[in-house]
Amino acid sequence: MDFRRIEVIFLIVFFSLDIFLFLSFRNSQQLVSSTSTNISTVTEMRKRNISFGTLDTKGGNAYYLGSQPDDSLAQNVNKLRNQEVQYDEENHKITSSLNSSISVTTSDRQKVMDKFIKKESNVLFGKDYKYAPQLSTSSQMVYVGTGPLGEVYDKTNQLTFTIESGRVVSYTQTHVRSMIILHERQAIKSEKDVITNLYANSEIPNNSKISYANLAYTKLLVAKDSTIYIPVWFVTIKNKDSKVSSIKKVNAFTGNIIKNSTNGDSNYNAQ
Structure with a gap:
């Protein structure tokens, strides 16, 4: 038996184990410190009249996802009825004006439009979208793409209805047929981490x-x-005096705050 070889193997194993234990200990120390800081930050936020519900401390996991150019809307646009439709080949987007506008109120508009999009002659692939009140306003109803891997808050996979004088008159639509996982799942920041970091900044x-x-x-x-x-936390903050809301975006992998470019585009470089 080659005892020299066995000895080398055991040395490598024990060395690796020492590194693992050291890193585990260091991470546990950082976690304790971070938790303590978050608790004090939450207390300070409440003292400053900042309102929020229970903040989730679970981080979870997410992926880098990818998609290819999708012509599914162009291939099915002839199924739409009772609307004037234009298709933008460059942006893979439908722009539609309804022949008969739809009456909605603040209280019933989600129910009315949820039913409307289920019919294929009204909206293509309606089952692939979910209403997003966070992105909607009094004049626009935004539906976002959704699937097994999560929701997509992005104009590349979105259905947006325009409301004028209490009536839905038109919509725009983009669609991504499927997402592919580009990299194994990675840990992401928790809701509590993100909120306290936004406050600290x-x-x-x-x-x-x-x-x-x-x-x-x-x-x-x-x-x-x-x-x-990439996964991003979208945090809506409403000023209690002015009633004006703003959305802050945070890279869920790194916790870095994402700033919009001057033209309003949400594209950014991951940091």
């Missing part, structure tokens, strides 16, 4: 309310005709 003003904190995928970049998506 002066992104949450006093006397405000956190209305929504949702995790969804959004476009990172386009490379060789493929779109890459």
Whole structure:
């Protein structure tokens, strides 16, 4: 038996184990420190009249996702009825004006439009979308793409209805048929980590309310005709005095705050 070889193997195993234990210990120390800091930050936020519900401390996992150019709308546009439809080949987008507008109220509009999109002659692939109140306004109803891997808060996979004088008059639509996983799953920041980090960076003003904190995928970049998506926390903050809301976006992998470019595009480089 080659005892020298066995000895080397055991040395490698024990060395690796020492490194693992050291890293585990260091991470546990960092976790304790981070938890303590978060608790004190939450207390401080409440003292400054910042309202929010129970913050989830579970981080979970997510992926880098990808999609290829999708012509599914173009291939099925002839199924639509009672509307004037235009298709933008460059952006793979439908723009539709309804022949008969749809009456809605603030209280019933989701129920009415949820029913409308289920019919294929009204909207293509309606089952692939979910209403997103966080992204909607009094004049627009936004539906986002959804699937087994999560929701997509991005204009590449979105259905947006326009409301004028209490009536839905038109919509635009983009669609991604399927997403593919580009990399094994990675740990993401928890809701609590994200909220406390936003506050620490002066992104949450006093006397405000956190209305929504949702995790969804959004476009990172386009490379060789493929779109890459990354998980992002979308946090809606409403000023209690002005009643004006703003959405803060945070990279769910790194916790870095995402700033919009000057043209309003949400594309960014992951940090």
